[in-house]
Amino acid sequence: MLSIGEFSRATALTVKTLRHYHERGVLVPTHVEPGSGYRYYDEVAIERAGVIKALRELEFSLDDIGQILSECADDADALQYLAKKREAIAARMAHLRSIAAALESVIRTENDAKAMNDTEFEIEDKTIAPVLIAGIRIRGRFEQCKDVFKQLGRAFGFGLAGKPGMLIYDEEYKQQDADFEPFFPVKKSKKTASEIHVRELPGGRALCLVHRGPYDRIASAYGRLLGEARQRRLVAIAPSREVYLKGPGMLFAGNPEKYLTEVQIFVRDGE
Amino acid sequence: MLSIGEFSRATALTVKTLRHYHERGVLVPTHVEPGSGYRYYDEVAIERAGVIKALRELEFSLDDIGQILSECADDADALQYLAKKREAIAARMAHLRSIAAALESVIRTENDAKAMNDTEFEIEDKTIAPVLIAGIRIRGRFEQCKDVFKQLGRAFGFGLAGKPGMLIYDEEYKQQDADFEPFFPVKKSKKTASEIHVRELPGGRALCLVHRGPYDRIASAYGRLLGEARQRRLVAIAPSREVYLKGPGMLFAGNPEKYLTEVQIFVRDGE
DNA sequence: GCTTGACCCTCCCCTAGGGGGAGGCCCCAA
């Protein structure tokens, strides 16, 4: 028979832990001296302690361990518990994966934005590649887009493939009854029962300009782009797009003077 | 100003949680009525509550959240915290992955063994495929192999590709100074600084017999196999192998009468 | 037999993020 200290060294469990296991009933000492309350353990307890250690390493709770020990004498008997644990761990990992994806997305966005901190932006004549998006087209005020992005983020678990954007279907600026579609680029399509519309956005030639500052001053970027288009004898094709290189973050609204928005006006040669 | 109940509905945080956040200092009410102790919150608190909710969903601790809120006004300011969290989550996921692998391995082993429960085993003349293994060759008593398997399991995180086995280099049975090598099949090689020997085990023709029962009766399987080899005029090639289809489990030692061990004696045509 | 030092005991408080509930005060409307 081993005293608790000897048993602790034999099993590599702390004395505190052993007393706790006794209290919780998962590893009761073989004998408790009635007068002094000293705990004594035998060989059988060493084996049981080994099983408990193995189960703890698999992150079973003490309650589960107590039940497993009372019902099982062989790994095969514990199969249902092991399988349940496997499912629980898979679920937990899926959740952690979604958190990691969200973190990754914020970090990348902020790093990208940081790199553009001191850039002076000019109008660019680019060819935009087609891109798969998930969007929700709505009619109303632009403030609503915040909630729409949240909805999209939840539906796709931030398994996103790029910066969020918006399609603006109106030919002229409308404050009240605007017709627009916030979207996220996504990696692959996914069944969603809601009003989310997943499709490939066509590419094409576009005049682009990055606007730095709050959204209520974004009209100037449109003005410059449309002026440039006229000068180059190009015809704008609706919808135009905005890509939010840096906007209100996932956590903080941040400073609107630092917002970066690329405005893309698709064009074709004028007749 | 909103009462705590109204604020609770506005933020979707429970009243209990809000009081807890107050106590922990992460979300202090805008005003506390001195007489009654009633808490009142304003619009700014709603925004702050939103940030706290987002950070809680990313599984930051309240302490971390307090610090982030006190130092950051923009997602960019929180980058270091986000990056640290990402690392922590990656580490946690790696750990969970190893647990899941261990669970998977036990479950598969037990299911495989269960399927062989009622089988009567006969000698088979098989061609064994080559297999990549990690082994530790030692000299001593067979009881030591238990610790060796533990060591291998730890080193390879149960990222295993099959059943454990053992190579027996002795031509005859030795109790004391046996020369043997417990091994695990592995998926790919891996640098290990210790005495673990990773290599491809050659395949070949072998006479095989599954032995059911404790290891101290395994000699009969060898006897039957060697007799069969003699009868077929085959020559045994050392080392022979044992594959532990079901032995003492990861958790319980279990019932030795149910152990299943495939003995493989490699042979070539006799001259 | 006594002392000493190591060992062991129980009891209480602590961790993170709240949940549940008791007992009592506050506020507003009928």
Add this chain to the structure above:
DNA sequence: TTGGGGCCTCCCCCTAGGGGAGGGTCAAGC
């Protein structure tokens, strides 16, 4: 003025133990 709902503080509960205080026990040396 009275009710009912809202709000307050205080206490205990959960994991799996850790830290420490205060005090009893064991075995060996003298």
